[in-house]
Amino acid sequence: MLPPLKKTAILNYSIGDFGINLNFQLIGFFLAYFYTDVFGISPGHVAGLLLAARAWDAFNDPVMGFIADKTRTKWGRFRPYVIFGAIPLNLMLVACFYVPDISIELKVVYAYVTYILHGMVFTAVGLPYSSISAVMTQDQQERALISTLRMFFAVIIAMSIVNIGTRPFLDRFYPESEANGFFALALLYAIISSVVLIYVGIKSKERLDFTPEKYKLMDIFRIIFSNKMLLILGSAMFFNTCIWVIANSVALYYFKYILGNTNLYSLFFGYMLPANVVGVALTPMLTKMYGKRNVFILGSAIVVVANLVRHFLPGDAFQTFTAVSMLASTAMMFCSCCQWGMVPDTVEYGHWKTGIRSEGIPFAFFSFAFKAGMALGGAFSMLVLQKSGYVANTELNDASRTAVIWLYNIVPAGCSVACIVALIFYKLDGERFSQILADLETRKK
Template sequence: MKPEKPLTRREIVGYGLGDMGFNFYWTNISTFLLIFYTDTFGITAAAAATMLFVVKIFNAFTDPMIGAFADRTQTRWGKFRPYLLFMPLPLAVIGVAAYSTPDFGPTGKLAWAYVTYLLLMTVYTSVNLPYSALSGVITGDARERNAINASRFVCGFAGGTLVTFASPRLVAWLGGNDHALGWTLTMAFWGLAAAVIFAITFRSTTERVRPPQAQPSSVRQDLADLRSNRPWVLLFFLALIIMGSITLRMTSAAYYFKYVVNRPELLGSFVPAYLLAAAAGTACTPLLTRFIDKRRLMIGLMLISTVLSTAFLFVPADDIVLMYALQIALGLALGPKSPLSFAMLADSADFNEWRHGRRATGMTFAASSFAQKLGTAVAVAVIGALFSALGYVPNAAQSADSQAGIVWLMSVIPAAFTLIAAVLMVFYTLDNPTMARIQADLAARKSSV
């Protein structure tokens, strides 16, 4: 399981850069897509939220298929790296289409949104899933996995910060008064930039951990193994819940500053404040895991996040300093959860191989991606249902009920999600001593072949 030589800094940084490229898409989608659909594209909040929910649910079911296909890919570059080379340009083209605004009328525009968003998320997954699975086969060493996942999310948060700051400015610069054109050209820019980064990640990485040679190739068996893998099942629900919490706050932030604080320009610094703090928290993950077991650390982080999110309910609309202080504190608390959860997923793939003699790294990460998309879909559905119930009207002053609903989406509702996540982690069993024993057993098996 352990590579002959430690990972080089080039490999750690090269792998991490890939997530910066993915955030050129993901941050635009999670932060700006809903408000693009309602305030620029021209469909109602209910129709947009329903569309996002339906597509996320459908797309979530394609993830295991993509993961199974990646597990069975055999090339001279490995199983997962080729997707970083051949899929980014199609992804860029579809990203531009999704942020285009054709003059098709209400029904035609809604159909266009359904088709282009479904294609965007499917092709995005076909690159992102193999990239995530790659972290499980670059190295089998637990500390090195923490390092590459920390690098990944530091770069990811940096990319998210850049997008949140730059996208509104690019829209204004490239499109002038035509925001629809501005968004189309902005996504063309981000798509090309991401393609360059993915090529760098491809050249920087090597797949070292190989599945057992006699491993069966049944997709049904892979799924059965996952269902009986209790640590993975807990991580599945953890991913769903945490992504739901993050999506609630990220998507609601644009509405919060536009309609509650009445200072929409602050979004360009508010979200980056969180992302920069999260990057700092992520960078501390390898150090934290030297002293605190991953399971205990995750529980503590979720409880801290619950308290901080709840506190946001009591922030006055004019207390900008307190808003930013809580946002930065949340970033520091939630920053380590991403490298922790992805390192845990790699551990669950090791556990699966140790228990069953079979390894399905792509399927392991694909099913987690399924959970993340399901969590995003649930969050968007909650937002759409709440907006519809409270009478949200785009580009107009909101009622007191609508404003209160937006505040709850920024505070109490995501706090409930993270509290549930903390409870789930109490039952997670792959602590450090257990993983050391599992990896020693796997190494002994491989050396005896």
Template sequence: MDNNKQVSWSERLSYALSDFGCNTIFQIVGTYFMVFSTDTMGIKASVVGGLFAVSAIIDSIDGVIWGQFIDRTHTRWGKSRPYWLWFSIPFALFCVMSFTAPNIPMVWKIVWIYIAYLGSKILYSGINIPVTSILPAMTSNPTERITLSTIRQFFGNLGAAIFLPLTLPAVALFASFFDKSNRNPSTSAIGWFLWALLLGVVTVVCLMTAFKGTRERVVTKDSNRAIPLRESVQALKGNYPWAIIIFINFVYWGSFAIRQSSLPYYFKYVLHNEELGSAVLAGTIITLISTALVPFFSRLIGKRNTMLLGMIGTALSQLILHFADKMGGNVPMILFGMLIYYISYGLVGALIAVMLSDAVDFGEWKNGVRAEGLVTSFSSFSAKLGMGLGSMLLSAVLSAGGYVALSNVSDSAQSLSALNAIRMGFIWIPMFGYIASGVVLLFNNVDKIENKMTKDLRMKHQLEQGE
């Protein structure tokens, strides 16, 4: 299908580096920002929770604004690509600020983390929404989109697999050279700053490479004009595939954020084994295997059923972790639960962008408007809103449980209520979120109409080019 629009391997790899670059540092922000703020900067968990609440409010609007910017952008580089050129460096700078602990009064430390965290979140939308919005513009071939999204997700997971497990050892290594007096290297301010700075450089290089190496080749009548908002919203009318994937984005990634942010607390305070926490993060590499199998499973059982299989697996993994916890932190069972989680997670992430591309096509097919920016921007909006509210919920749960930040290596005890709060964040809340996502996904049947939709749109685009 559409052999003239197939994407070369060099372009596939360039596109994949966009997500690799995003995840290189933003996964670190999502996983360690809260524990850095509480245990290194000494800020109360309730204060960080207030920051997450503000972030959730901003996330509810900034994604849509970025989407409108994309729909109104018309440059020689296309609509989506230039955002990697314009905002990669500012994004990296704010992420580095998120792990910088200046020696200033507490009130100004709070102001600092607000500016740094909100800036990184807003600019993340500015570079990540184009990662999704460019996909339907790179090819109109559904099979090729699955391939592109799979490679993108593979590299995104690769970034997390490489840098997440290296984070605490790297921070400790930098601390051993530049902060030798610190009794607990994992709380070293200089260690966190140098590690974030290194990741920021990697992020910028990857995004610049993605900008240089990709193309927007699907040309429609809407590609070369600024689409007004009142017209863009018509693409959402009756667009049930879009509504379903946006809901899933909100619940699934909100659950992911809660689980990811509570993981360091769980291994530090419940299991008293931070090293094991770093080791299981290395298991992200397993995700690469299941991600690589997404095209095969999609051809075999369909996109929806492949994603559903992943959601069932992530929910099951949380149940396994519960039984491991009840057995006193049984390490083999914990490792088995994490194995199931990473395999299942890889089946989900690669297909979200593909289903958003389907929603772009469905909006044009049903309503005659192709609004890539607006349709895909709600993905960032819903994911970031879910992650923001999820992080806020976690901080509220920790505060209600009486969690106290402990900066000394000898102070590893928390109250029973605090430990149960950590368990709630790491095991139970994510499990219910994964179940809810799977139930809603059952109502998506785009796979059944995809061939007709693709054929109709190809004829429409050929007529428009002829005109």
């Protein structure tokens, strides 16, 4: 039986989400807008790029999980990837926000190469980083605390900095050139992210040392498809990611073209900060009382209601719009904290079900589900804009206005409903999980 995790150990690990998310949030919130309105390629090209990248991830992510499971070094199985992958990951971030002086055709090629390479390196760092949580502790409450603190650094700190700070940074220092502004900001975030991730890789500890499992590359499919809880949670994660990506990929379009004021964007997300803090702060208490799965469902239900209310508000009701959005943002924190706290539990379930202990493959599957949600959600948004006749930096036609409004409100509500349906079938909270751990201990003896 391992001693309880020290608070400093949890902090030293969880701060990695600040480093990861400075990189990830800039890509997630601004790359689609950057590609269409700054880089100069069409929404259709962006949609194709996102889909191509995720098609490659269907192969890349499981293989990376397999490699991570087989890794054995003096630093551990997962930490070396965080330490030595930090700088390459952030160099690719800078490359994604660079505008070369070349033809549109070559720009499309450049975007494909840099974005796909970024995704590959992100997997090589993010997957092992997330896997560390499964070898730090098997205690559900400690895992819930780790997940909550990770969301604090990911959302309260990193996402707030990116959302609240990006637009003022561009307007203040690069009012004449968004291209130069995005490049400078990517470089700044890359430096900070690299330092944080290297620190985390050095300071984190892998406390659970399991005997290496001897399984073949083709066993990946058995590990995944025999783990029912993994598939269910992966489905919920996919839809939950779609909510975030679809809404946020059109958020800047919404403020620029529907509300007609991009300055409101930073103000709006400034209000989301205290809402996110409330969500993260309440999650540990709620999960202790009701379980992670039930709190995840509660958060998804609130998101459905809030998005429907927001959709039918009059255009000049910005204060009410913001208040309802704060409620939705709090609820999304319930969902995000719970989903990442539930992921390590599926590792134990898979071990119990198949007899094969693998952290890398389950986390690779969740990495793919997460990135598939990003890709399909983002591609769907861009394709809808393309079909609506969207033209960058001009007044929107009626079809494009309707598309932006529906993408911001109604489609995410539908994804939340799908998330709830998936979670109804998830049965890995409380007593059942404790029994699985007890069974695994008995097998060892």
